[in-house]
Amino acid sequence: MSSSHARVRNFLGGIGLLFLVPMLASCGGGGGGGGTPAATTPRFAYVANFNDNTVSLYTVNATTSQLRHSGYAAAGSGPVSVTVDPSGKFAYVANQASNNVSAFTINAMTGALTAVAGSPFSTGAGTLSPVSVTVDPSGQFAYVANFNSDNISAYTINATTGALTGVAGSPFTAGSGPFSVTVDPSGKFAYVANHGSNTVSAFTINAMTGALTGVAGSPFTAGSGPFSVTVDPSGKFAYVANNGSNTVSALTINAMTGALTAVAGSPFAAGTAPNSVTVDPSGKFAYVANQNSANVSAFTINATTGALTAVAGSPFAAGTGPRAVTVDPSGKFAYVANFSPNTVSAFTINATTGALTAAGTVRARDGAFSLAMTKGTSPVTYTPKFAYVANFTSNNVSASTINPTTGTLTAIETVAAGTGSASVAVDPSGRFAYVANQTSGDVSAFTIDATTGALAAVAGSPITAGSGPRFVTVDPSGKFAYVANVNSANVSAFTIDAATGTLTAAGTVVAGTRPFSVTVDPSGKFAYVANSGSNNVSAFTINATTGALTAVTGSPFAAGTNPISVTVDPSGKFAYVANNGSASVSAYTINATAGALTAVAGSPFAAGTAPFSVMVDPSGKFAYVANQSSGDVSAFTINATTGALTAVAGPVPAGTSPSSVSVDPSGKFLYVANLDSANVSAFTINTTTGALTAVVGSPFAAATGPVSVTITGTIN
Numbered sequence: 001m002s003s004s005h006a007r008v009r010n011f012l013g014g015i016g017l018l019f020l021v022p023m024l025a026s027c028g029g030g031g032g033g034g035g036t037p038a039a040t041t042p043r044f045a046y047v048a049n050f051n052d053n054t055v056s057l058y059t060v061n062a063t064t065s066q067l068r069h070s071g072y073a074a075a076g077s078g079p080v081s082v083t084v085d086p087s088g089k090f091a092y093v094a095n096q097a098s099n100n101v102s103a104f105t106i107n108a109m110t111g112a113l114t115a116v117a118g119s120p121f122s123t124g125a126g127t128l129s130p131v132s133v134t135v136d137p138s139g140q141f142a143y144v145a146n147f148n149s150d151n152i153s154a155y156t157i158n159a160t161t162g163a164l165t166g167v168a169g170s171p172f173t174a175g176s177g178p179f180s181v182t183v184d185p186s187g188k189f190a191y192v193a194n195h196g197s198n199t200v201s202a203f204t205i206n207a208m209t210g211a212l213t214g215v216a217g218s219p220f221t222a223g224s225g226p227f228s229v230t231v232d233p234s235g236k237f238a239y240v241a242n243n244g245s246n247t248v249s250a251l252t253i254n255a256m257t258g259a260l261t262a263v264a265g266s267p268f269a270a271g272t273a274p275n276s277v278t279v280d281p282s283g284k285f286a287y288v289a290n291q292n293s294a295n296v297s298a299f300t301i302n303a304t305t306g307a308l309t310a311v312a313g314s315p316f317a318a319g320t321g322p323r324a325v326t327v328d329p330s331g332k333f334a335y336v337a338n339f340s341p342n343t344v345s346a347f348t349i350n351a352t353t354g355a356l357t358a359a360g361t362v363r364a365r366d367g368a369f370s371l372a373m374t375k376g377t378s379p380v381t382y383t384p385k386f387a388y389v390a391n392f393t394s395n396n397v398s399a400s401t402i403n404p405t406t407g408t409l410t411a412i413e414t415v416a417a418g419t420g421s422a423s424v425a426v427d428p429s430g431r432f433a434y435v436a437n438q439t440s441g442d443v444s445a446f447t448i449d450a451t452t453g454a455l456a457a458v459a460g461s462p463i464t465a466g467s468g469p470r471f472v473t474v475d476p477s478g479k480f481a482y483v484a485n486v487n488s489a490n491v492s493a494f495t496i497d498a499a500t501g502t503l504t505a506a507g508t509v510v511a512g513t514r515p516f517s518v519t520v521d522p523s524g525k526f527a528y529v530a531n532s533g534s535n536n537v538s539a540f541t542i543n544a545t546t547g548a549l550t551a552v553t554g555s556p557f558a559a560g561t562n563p564i565s566v567t568v569d570p571s572g573k574f575a576y577v578a579n580n581g582s583a584s585v586s587a588y589t590i591n592a593t594a595g596a597l598t599a600v601a602g603s604p605f606a607a608g609t610a611p612f613s614v615m616v617d618p619s620g621k622f623a624y625v626a627n628q629s630s631g632d633v634s635a636f637t638i639n640a641t642t643g644a645l646t647a648v649a650g651p652v653p654a655g656t657s658p659s660s661v662s663v664d665p666s667g668k669f670l671y672v673a674n675l676d677s678a679n680v681s682a683f684t685i686n687t688t689t690g691a692l693t694a695v696v697g698s699p700f701a702a703a704t705g706p707v708s709v710t711i712t713g714t715i716n
Helices: 004-015
Strands: 041-049 055-061 067-074 078-083 092-095 099-107 113-115 131-135 141-146 153-155 164-166 179-185 189-194 200-205 212-214 226-231 237-242 249-254 258-263 274-279 285-290 295-301 308-310 322-327 333-338 344-350 356-363 368-376 382-391 396-402 407-415 421-426 432-437 442-448 455-457 471-474 479-484 489-498 503-510 517-518 526-531 534-544 549-551 564-569 572-580 584-590 597-599 611-616 620-625 632-638 643-649 660-661 669-674 679-685 692-694 707-716
Touching: 041 067, 041 078, 041 333, 055 078, 067 356, 078 131, 092 131, 092 141, 099 131, 131 179, 141 179, 153 179, 189 226, 189 237, 200 226, 237 274, 249 274, 274 322, 285 322, 295 322, 308 322, 333 356, 344 368, 382 407, 382 432, 382 669, 396 421, 407 455, 421 707, 432 471, 432 479, 442 471, 471 517, 479 503, 479 517, 479 526, 489 517, 503 549, 526 564, 526 572, 534 564, 564 611, 572 611, 572 620, 572 669, 597 611, 620 660, 632 660, 669 707, 679 707
Parallel strands: 078 368, 179 226, 226 274, 322 368, 421 471, 517 564, 611 660, 660 707
Antiparallel strands: 041 055, 041 368, 055 067, 078 092, 092 099, 099 113, 131 141, 141 153, 153 164, 179 189, 189 200, 200 212, 226 237, 237 249, 249 258, 274 285, 285 295, 295 308, 322 333, 333 344, 344 356, 382 396, 382 421, 382 707, 396 407, 421 432, 432 442, 442 455, 471 479, 479 489, 489 503, 517 526, 526 534, 534 549, 564 572, 572 584, 584 597, 611 620, 620 632, 632 643, 660 669, 669 679, 679 692
16 A cells, blocks of 8 residues: 555544635625626536435525525535635536546536536546645635645636636645645635645645745644634735644735744644635634534634634534635625534624624535535525416316415416326426326426426326325426325435426335325425325435435334324425324424434324325425314414424415415415315415514415426526
């Protein structure tokens, strides 16, 4: 075994996995580089998940800090670092185990990732172990730190396609075990934290070619085991998180040469095993993620000297094993990727003191390791667009447009489906609709006209499912569809053709007795099935490559009597089940790693008579239940910490036999399919209290036997 292989093996054994530092806020994407107008509003966030080789996508609520799941994309093997270019057009991921860099184009409206032609791009021959990737402020060059080979790969970026081409002379020699690479805001200098040699290498960047040349006096001394290096927005100071000595080194940067000089008083004490350091966009505050003490150290920065002073109340608790910390482009929020519980912690930043206040967590996929954000000039907003209703008795699907201001529905058309149309679902892109036909035992597939909302049958539709397909759902990535077959006691899995929407059978898995509905958690890791005949919930993990389902240890989990509907809140922390026979809703916490369910204290919570459907709004603050026999909708507030439900004043009357409830993507409107009154009730949602008010003109006519309603929307 080579010495470099031995070094990385010993290193992995010591801390578990490699870690990377995120990009500087000034290079966070969406504008601000290359002469483009300044942009300071956060739009999209990306998390590299080491264990399952994916990148999670979130939209960012620029007002509340909420990260909202928006699917995931496949990366290489062992992704440990993700960054975005300053224009917000491209994302790059360093894949440690496959020795390459995945490149993606970013959809400016939705944040969706599409692999660049030729991706992934090699970092070179041998076991290089790329652990960090960054893009310079001009967006012309990308740099990758290769831990095992003690060097830096440099690439030019094709401004049109995002493709990478090796710079002449690349790779460039660094110190021992380079672990993090960053570029200063001027684009003149690059800095590399060398974990094995306790140093920081400094380079000048050739503005024409991107080639690196060592700065005189480089490398410069850091603390023990430096993991992360960043430069403040002014370009005056560099900060290094020293994992081995529990400190942060502060260094001044010579503006002419790029040379580093220790700040008086440096290094400064941090928490245990600091992994990542970042500076907010104002340059006033620095934050350090401490892996072993599960917290974030916060400092004020002396604008003259660069010295750090601990913020009152620091350190601030994060999740277990925090690996990366970043500040959003507006400087209002901080986010921490926590490896062990697979979560991202959000904090608000006190603009005066720099203190952090916890603002909730959202689940990631397996092994959250690194976080990057894009920025723009306007926040992400969701707008409702179309409503689709599966009509069981008339064997068809009703389509309507939604007035985004009032929530009123205007009929488009009614399209034939199979016999006993029992459920309708739309893929996350809004391009395809699927209908589970319980009586004819199949699934109808349709394309959706993006302008009109009209449906057209997909070639080869309908597709055979199991016996009595009662419910269909699509996973957040849009790659897989799942159907609960009530008569054959199983779940059918399908892959979705991204171009045509065609379904291809991908096997079945046994569920409980009379599985009535199936849902996928927002991260796309887990599927849950409400088994109405066996009074429990089956839980499965989802293979991100094939879509195959594997039973979670301990599954199935007890529910109430005749559980009909199951949903997961937007954070991925809680699951809720409508128990038709016991007039209640069961609430569970979800194990972030395994997917197992644990009953929330106080569960089950009383609902109306014969609850048939349960839904959580996009903010995660409210849950709604359609009660079929009492003809109304129960509303609850959700405790963000425990998941417990508290009834909102009501319930609110709906139509006859309300059988499905759905909230539009903006969180402004709620819709209820009323089975026996052949219509859809529409309500506005009070975003403060969760209370419902009937929309003018509600209810709106459907066909005979509306039993399922789903809503589509656009991201702007």
